[in-house]
Each structure stands twice: as C-alpha cells, then as structure tokens.
Amino acid sequence: MELGELIRELRRLQGWSQGRVADELCKAARAETVTRHEVSHWENGKRTPGPYWLRHLATVLEVPLTALEADPVERRTFLTGLAGATIAPVVASDLIEFGFGAALGQRPDLDSWKSKLVVYGTDYMSQGAADIQRRLAGDLVILQQQLEKPGMWEVAxxxxxxxxxxxxxxxxxxxxxxxxxxxxxxxxxxxxxxxxxxxxxxxxxxxxxxxxxxxxxxxxxxxxxxxxxxxxxxxxxxxxxxxxxxxxxxxxxxxxxxxxxxxxxxxxxxxxxxxxxxxxxxxxxxxxxxxxxxxxxxxxxxxxxxxxxxxxxxxxxxxxxxxxxxxxxxxxxxxxxxxxxxxxxxxxxxxxxxxxxxxxxxxxxxxxxxxx
Incomplete structure (x- = not known):
C-alpha cells in the first residue's frame, strides 16, 4: 500500500474530511501552513509529506510513526487490524466521555435539541456521512439520558x-x-x-x-x-x-x-x-x-x-x-x-x-x- 492510500484510509476511519485533517495538523504544528489541497496531494501521491509532517500526521491520526514510515506491505498489514485495535477504543472513549459529561453537567433543553435538528438537517445535505455519523453518535448518547418527555422522543x-x-x-x-x-x-x-x-x-x-x-x-x-x-x-x-x-x-x-x-x-x-x-x-x-x-x-x-x-x-x-x-x-x-x-x-x-x-x-x- 502506498503512503497516500494509507493516509486516506486512516482519515476515513476517523470519519474526517481532508479539510478536518488539515485543521488538525495546523493545530498540532501551531501554524496555518497545511491546506485541504495539500492533504489531497498527499493522498493522491502527487506529493510526499516530509519527516516533519509525517510526525504530525501520526499524532493527529493516532497511529505510530512507524506505520507511516513502513514499506507498502507492512502498511497494508497494519491497516487491516487498525479499526478494532486502535480507532474503536478511541471512539468508545469519546462516547463514554460525552455521556458522563452530560450526566454531570448542564443538559441541553428541548429548544436546544430542536436547534440541533435544524443544523443536522442542513449539514447532512453537504457533508460526508462519516462526519455526520461521528457527531450524531455523541449527541445520541447524551439524548438517550433525557427521554422523559414526548418532545425528546420526537427529536430522538x-x-x-x-x-x-x-x-x-x-x-x-x-x-x-x-x-x-x-x-x-x-x-x-x-x-x-x-x-x-x-x-x-x-x-x-x-x-x-x-x-x-x-x-x-x-x-x-x-x-x-x-x-x-x-x-x-x-x-x-x-x-x-x-x-x-x-x-x-x-x-x-x-x-x-x-x-x-x-x-x-x-x-x-x-x-x-x-x-x-x-x-x-x-x-x-x-x-x-x-x-x-x-x-x-x-x-x-x-x-x-x-x-x-x-x-x-x-x-x-x-x-x-x-x-x-x-x-x-x-x-x-x-x-x-x-x-x-x-x-x-x-x-x-x-x-x-x-x-x-x-x-x-x-x-x-x-x-x-x-x-x-
């Protein structure tokens, strides 16, 4: 597997767009020097990220640096077991945090949930399924704790x-x-x-x-x-x-x-x-x-x-x-x-x-x- 293909698959496993990867890289490097087009060029093999950006890619995509530096066969082997061994626990951790955070803090009221409905309805028309799925998973974990009223069941x-x-x-x-x-x-x-x-x-x-x-x-x-x-x-x-x-x-x-x-x-x-x-x-x-x-x-x-x-x-x-x-x-x-x-x-x-x-x-x- 080529490096660009691996970056693309890791991004998809995270449920991120190319723009999201660029944003995360800029945060990690504390500099606005990576754009969505740059990430696209990396994924398509038009350019190759240097050692500096490889380190930051490993950080934001939550994989060992060695996985990005490996030869093509080793990359494919690494990716095969990645979803269950690396990404799934991260997602589970996020959902648990969302749930307890909502239970311990201020819960959104019905009007707030209805506002979220409007946003999701609009976002679904232009954003990828993976991004929507990831966001919705967190909100559904929170919402299931608030189903005391009929209006909440309607939103759910x-x-x-x-x-x-x-x-x-x-x-x-x-x-x-x-x-x-x-x-x-x-x-x-x-x-x-x-x-x-x-x-x-x-x-x-x-x-x-x-x-x-x-x-x-x-x-x-x-x-x-x-x-x-x-x-x-x-x-x-x-x-x-x-x-x-x-x-x-x-x-x-x-x-x-x-x-x-x-x-x-x-x-x-x-x-x-x-x-x-x-x-x-x-x-x-x-x-x-x-x-x-x-x-x-x-x-x-x-x-x-x-x-x-x-x-x-x-x-x-x-x-x-x-x-x-x-x-x-x-x-x-x-x-x-x-x-x-x-x-x-x-x-x-x-x-x-x-x-x-x-x-x-x-x-x-x-x-x-x-x-x-």
Whole structure:
C-alpha cells in the first residue's frame, strides 16, 4: 500500500474530511501552513509529506510513526487490524466521555435539541456521512439520558433516522435497525407527523438506494396507514413505494404512485431548500429522475432532470452528481453499458471525496451491475 492510500484510509476511519485533517495538523504544528489541497496531494501521491509532517500526521491520526514510515506491505498489514485495535477504543472513549459529561453537567433543553435538528438537517445535505455519523453518535448518547418527555422522543426519532442513513441500506443489521428504533421512538412521542415522517423517510431512503425492498415497502405501508393527510412523510412513503415498484419491474404501479406523490407534493412540498427534513421542488424531481431512469423512460427522466437542475442550490454539488449518475443509468438501460458506467464513475470521481455519500456508492454499484 502506498503512503497516500494509507493516509486516506486512516482519515476515513476517523470519519474526517481532508479539510478536518488539515485543521488538525495546523493545530498540532501551531501554524496555518497545511491546506485541504495539500492533504489531497498527499493522498493522491502527487506529493510526499516530509519527516516533519509525517510526525504530525501520526499524532493527529493516532497511529505510530512507524506505520507511516513502513514499506507498502507492512502498511497494508497494519491497516487491516487498525479499526478494532486502535480507532474503536478511541471512539468508545469519546462516547463514554460525552455521556458522563452530560450526566454531570448542564443538559441541553428541548429548544436546544430542536436547534440541533435544524443544523443536522442542513449539514447532512453537504457533508460526508462519516462526519455526520461521528457527531450524531455523541449527541445520541447524551439524548438517550433525557427521554422523559414526548418532545425528546420526537427529536430522538428524527436524529435516529438520520443516523440510520449514514449506514448502507443493504446492511440490515445497522440501517434498518436504526429506522425501526426511530419508528418506535416516534410512536412514543405521540406526534402523528413524526410517526409518518420517520417511516416515510426510511422508505424513500431504502427505495432510492435499491436496498431491502420488502422493508422499504413495509415502512411505506405503515406510514400511509397512520394518516392520509398530505405531509412530507406521506410524500416520502409514496415515492419510496414507487421506487420499489420500479425496481421490481412494475411500471404501471410505479408511475401511478409517482402521480399520487406529485399531488401530495403540490399540497405539502417544502420551501426550505437545503435540509434533509425538507422536500423542495428540485429534490422531488431528483426522486423522479432516478425512478424514470430505472424504468427506462427517457422523456420523463430528462424533464425531471431539467427541473431539478434549474432549481437546485449551487451549494449542493452532491445532488448534481446524483443527476449525472442517473444519466449514466439511462445510458445503460438504453444498451450502452460501457458509456453509462464511464459516465457514472466520472461523475462520482469529480465530486470531492469528502462529499461522497453511501447512497452514491450504492447507485454506482447498481449501474455497474445493470446489463440493460
């Protein structure tokens, strides 16, 4: 393993972006002389950190200096056992500290937790899953000590749903378990909107990812049975079911559900543009774009992509990548597998690594597996 690859893997194990590594290095060296671009050059092998920065890298990434100085074979051997032997205890230590710190100190009140919800909803749209997962883990440890009131259960349900989205939907032991616990938490809150939203969000997450289709359908059915009132939760549930139908080859049902989703969107769509807790016009059309690409409906896909592109905030490049990858899927569905896979890989590679999401990686896998 080359040194740059090892630095990249160690950074990912920490759940950090390249910018975070640069910030930590500057703190360690007490000088603002390292940028995200420098870290990127190290990881890509364009430059090699000298002995001075190797020492600081070892410090901030919490590994022995010898691991960075080792030959390629030794680096690979070291990395294989690293997650369990080095990183996991550090994370566990942090979580224990968070928990006891909250128990011994001043706990956030309900308004503070609701403010955190807003921040997480916005951050999820632009930051990598690893960063969000690490932050959420600490907050969930604290929040679980404060579940005396229904309002706290509502906050917990929404944060747990977001936490579930930081795991691949194909990993039923993690993502789906978190969605299930979030649904139970929402039930304990007694809040109808949260009960529907949590289940609908799980349904669209799994349906969009093309993972655990039976469970996606079950979450959607639960949401739709709880209330027939137009809401974002109901909208997500309908679009989740539509994607399940499309992946099962049921074109008629998929399109019928999409039309019902459009009618619900007209009544309950969001004005908020940059939150995971919102479904504005551009995001609704991202849902439709992928569904149409899965169905091989080029006209519908292009219409949805045009609307999404015109309305999407420039501050959310990850979702532009979604649309570009949908185009790759369309090429594959049209019979050009080589062109489609190339398009999808190029789109993902152009997005900065720290902005990648598990959903995009799963979408690439779907495109690579498609034969028509």
């Amino acid at each position: 349900a929404r944060l747990m749903t977001l936490y579930g989205k930081t795991f691949p939907g194909s990993d039923g032991s993690k993502a789906v378990n978190w969605y299930t616990m979030a649904a139970t938490a929402a039930d304990r809150s007694g809040d109808m909107a949260s009960r529907v939203w949590v289940r609908g969000r799980a349904a669209i997450a799994l349906g969009y990812e093309g993972a655990s289709l039976a469970l996606a359908d079950a979450f959607a059915n639960q949401a739709l049975a709880i209330s027939d009132k137009p809401s974002l939760g109901r909208l997500n549930a309908l679009m989740g079911k539509a994607h399940v139908a499309a992946l099962r080859g049921d074109r008629r049902t998929a399109l019928a559900l999409t039309e019902e989703g459009r009618r619900t969107f007209d009544l309950a769509g969001s004005h908020e543009q940059e939150s995971d807790y919102a479904v504005p016009l551009w995001r609704m059309n991202v849902f439709v774009s992928l569904l149409a690409a899965r169905l091989g409906d080029e006209k519908l896909a292009l219409q949805a992509q045009d609307v999404a592109s015109k309305n999407m905030p420039a501050s959310l490049p990850r979702f532009k990548t979604h649309l570009e990858m949908h185009q790759g899927l369309m090429l594959v569905r049209a019979g050009d597998r080589t062109g489609g896979v190339t398009q999808a890989r190029k789109a993902l590679n152009q997005l900065p690594q720290e902005k990648h999401s598990l959903t995009l990686r799963m979408l690439l896998g779907e495109i690579e597996r498609r034969t028509h």
